[in-house]
Amino acid sequence: MIRIGIDLGGTHIKIGAVNEDGRLVKWLQAETGAGRPFPVIIGDIAAGIRQLLGELGLTESDIASIGAGVPGYADDRTGRAINCTNLGWLDEPFRNEMQCYFDCPVHVENDANAAALAENSVGVSKGCGISVLITLGTGLGSGIVLHGKPLTGFHGAAGEVGHMTLVPDGLLCNCGRAGCVERYCSATALVTHARQACLTWPDNGILRLAGGDPKAITGKMVIDAAKAGDEIAMRIFMTFAHYLAVTIDNVINFIDPEMVVLGGGISRAGTFLLDAVKSYIPPCEMGQKRPMPRIELAALGNEAGMIGAAML
16 A cells, blocks of 8 residues: 655646555656636646656556645644645545545645655654754744644644744745745745845855856855855845754744754755854853753655655
């Protein structure tokens, strides 16, 4: 028997077959085509699952369950995708629609929660009683795992670290609020601040890596320039690390996790990122030494979403 894990994003759908040990056996990827009708996208997912089964020489009777991580709020109690802005979904019956194609249990959860579950089950935070995953990509996603289960909250919206207020009356976020963590701790934030800096200081390593075109700047370019010692890039990167450290510090004070895991594209900066973040986290509180969680890099990469979804 296998479990099917679906990592559903605004751009791509990744569908994986996961065995009982949590190992990804085989997976495939397709375009999401966000904005198309909900039933059409579900039909594409079903076709992808059948293609995957065919490539593995399996049938639908070999599926133990199907799980999906979606980019937004979901309620696994009802099986509904509550609000997935990037897909244009609002209170869609994910479980019921999938069970029109497959007669097996179907689960749906926020994608960051699914990835956090994967890291906690078979990844770097395996065995931790309480762990937090923060994914640093285009935005900032996060998930909390409490004793082997995602902490979802009453409305399915728990663990939205990216939309905690970091700077009161700060930069406007896509969610409609101002000063959200995501506006200061994401690849988008790095790019935004780098483009602004280039207006004032055009002679810098970031712009040279971008071929002189500010619109071509990526988060990786900022990090690469900082690693090379460029002063402007280092200033931007260390400000990013400082904001991220403040965010992690707030999470530590509120949840007291055993481990905080950093994932997503920005985490590929490796120890360069870890060392910078750790340098800004206060070691003491009110004059007393406090227990500190380990802060580590995610281990599962792009597989985390599929593995975690399958394990729901």
